[in-house]
Amino acid sequence: MTHLACYAYGVGHADEGVCLRLEIDNYRILLDCGLKNLASLIDNPITTAASASPLTGIAPSTVMSVAAPQIDCVICSHAHTDHAYGLLALHQTFPHIPIYASHITAHLLPLNWPEQTVQNTLCQALPWRSPIEIFDRLTIEFIPAGHLPGAAAILLSYREPHSERVMRVFYSGDFYLSNTRLATGLRLEEIRGLMPDVLILEGSYGTQRHPHRRQQENRLMERIAQALHDQQSILLPVPTIGLGQELLFLLRSHYLFSGRNLDIWVQGLIAMGCDAYLDLISQLPIAVQNFAQTQPLFWDEKVQPRVQRGQPPHQTEPCIVLTDAHTDLSHFCHHGQWLVLFPEATTSTVEWKSHAPTATDPSEAIVTAETYWLSEHSDGNTTLQLIHSLRPQHVLFVHGASDTLADFAHLDELSSRYKIHMPQPGTLVELPVAESAIVDTNLPETRYAGEVAETTTEILISLPIDFTLDPRWKSFADTGVVEAYWQDQQLIIRGMAPTELTSNNAGASQLSRNCLSCQFYRNQRCNNQDSPLFQLQVTPDGYCLEFAATDIAN
Structure with a gap:
């Protein structure tokens, strides 16, 4: 049986970046590298009396050279710091290791290191939805994942050398099923029924339920409009790429x-992030491209x-200011009334609040701070929809606080159907694959x-005995029990597995509690206004x- 395992260097807890080593047979693939310190990636460093390179993150005592990590390639899901920060140091130290990313991600990556010159050779850009064989019998395919322009969900397929069976690993990266202003959401219809052997999945928000994205946007815009009406200026501390550009285009x-x-x-x-987005207009959603044909996307001193x-x-007069998340915010609020709005959904909010401005002279400035929710x-519920649409054997939850990920792991509807894992840094998770679940093409x-x-x-419905x-x-x-449902204009019939039917009554109960x-x-959509899946x-x-x-289900 082909060896399949995942080693975690970082799983996105608190300030820790995401960095995973996927092992398929003899290949070692690094999924993202959000590490601030690469010491854990390096095996048996060779030491001498010379000074260390700061890139390796090893104590500056006596490192002269280091042994190359056992990595065949690196795949970067998207350009956010917690997934990409360590890539430049890794490339500069071990330039022979190939790094793959989408075209948009390759363009945005240098924003993680604004004080350094980043060569175009940092990573190789791969196209969307095109399986490419990067090694013998191992192919990679990038699927748009929403969340951020260029963010990719990654499908790795490995054909075993003797049996010709195909093993599949699906890594979600950071994903979002809903459309944002500048990124189209992950489309379930593109991956439904994929049945990967392993699904590596982010669980940033745990089992929380959120209002629809447009409702969140409207609430935030209404709050800003009210503050401006009350003669308050608005200060918005945001990350370099993603949320800042979303807010700016939303305001426009x-x-x-x-x-x-x-x-x-x-x-x-x-501002640098905005300039980078302007170079990518042709790859942004159609609505954004249409907007840019009539007026500038960001910079405009004429149109209000x-x-x-x-x-x-x-x-x-009140104004709105967007600034870097970790800037000393007291530089902005000198006179008048200011409302500082922090993104509640961001893990760095607490750190940002420590930089919140305080008025030294109440007669000069009045500053208040609030948080808002704009999910990324x-x-x-939508995370569960992704899992059930893919139907994997193993599910590995990463990228989130331990307690929020544990909420997922303890759900009966997951633990009864799939093998759930919560890898911790420094641990190797073995992923044995059942022979019957391997897809034979x-x-x-x-x-x-x-x-x-x-x-x-x-x-x-009658079929021939053949x-x-x-x-x-x-x-x-x-089991002799089947489930039938409509998918667009096609009727889908599937057999129910024994694990889904503990008994006839339990099976009937389970079948009844689904959409x-x-x-x-109705018509493949949710019409319950109280549901987070509404419309x-x-x-x-x-x-x-x-x-x-329904009456029939009851």
């Missing part, structure tokens, strides 16, 4: 601010609201003609806490 395009006589100022690295670089001058990751695509008969009480000669029939008919059997499920396209086997059984 939202109906509460479009055409409003207002000055918006953009500081420091946020006006957007400019730099720090606002002393003025009496999928919530608990050599199986024939045989089609059978059948008949459908409708009676007053039931529908009968159907049972197919090797897949045994697993399909193992398919919910009275609000979203959902899979038939999805579930949320607002489930309401």
Whole structure:
């Protein structure tokens, strides 16, 4: 059996970046490198009396050279610091190790190291949705993951040398099923039924439920509009890429601010991030491209609201300022009233609050601070939808606080169907794969003609007895119970596994508690206004806490 395992250098707890080593047979693939210190990646450093290179992160005592890590390649899911910060040091120390990323990510990566010159050779850009063989029998495919322009979910497929079976690992990176202003969400229809052997999944928000993204945006815009009405200026500390550009475009395009006589100022690295986005307009959503054809996407001193670089001058009229997350915010609030808005969903909020400005002279400035919620990751229910759509054997949860990830691991609907893991830094998780679950691409695509008969009480589907000669029939008919549901215009019929049916009654109960059997499920969408899935396209086997059984299910 092919060796399959995952070693964790960092899993995104607190300030720790994400860095995982995936082991498939004899290959070692590094998934992201958000480490601030590369010492854990280096095996048996060779020491001499010389000074150490600061890139390795090893104590500056006596390191002269280091042994190369046992890594065949690095795959970067997206350009956020907690996934990419260690890439430059790794490349400068071991330039022979190839680094792969999407075209957009390759363009945004240098923003993580603004004080250094980053060569174009840092990483190799790969296209979307095109399986590429990077090593013998090992292919990689990038799938747009939402969350951030260029963010990729990664599908790795390995064909075993003797059996010709294919093993698949799906790494979500940071993903978001909903569309944001500048990134299209991950499309479930592209990956539904993929059935990877291993799913490595972020669980940033745990099992929390969130309002729809547009509702979050409207609440934030309404709060900012109210503050401006109250003669307060707004200060928004944000990361270099992602949230800052989202907020700036939202302020430019939202109906509460479009055409409003207002000055918006953009500081420091946020402005550099905006410039990088301008180079990528042709790869942003169509709505953004259309907007950019009529007026500038960011910088505009004529069309209201006006957007400019730099720090606002002393003025009496309220304004909005976007600045770097870790800047000393007291530099901005000298006169008048200020409202500082921190993103509640960001793990660095506590650190940012320590930089919040305080008025030394109350007669000069009045400063208040609040938090807002603008999610950048999928919530608990949509994360469950992704898992059930993929149907993996193993699920590894990373990127989130230990207690929020544990909430996922303890859900019965996951632990009863999948093998759940929560890797910790410095640990190796073995991932044995059941033979029956490995997809054999050599199986024939045989089609059978059948008949459908409708009676007053039931529908009968008859197929020829030759159907049972197919090797897949045994697993399909193992329990004698099937589930049927509509997918677009096609009727899907699947066999229920023994683990899904502890007994006839339990099986019936389980089957009833899904979107398919919910009275609000119509045309593949949720119509329950109290559900976080309201108006979203959902899979038939999805579930949320607002489930309401139909009369038939009851």
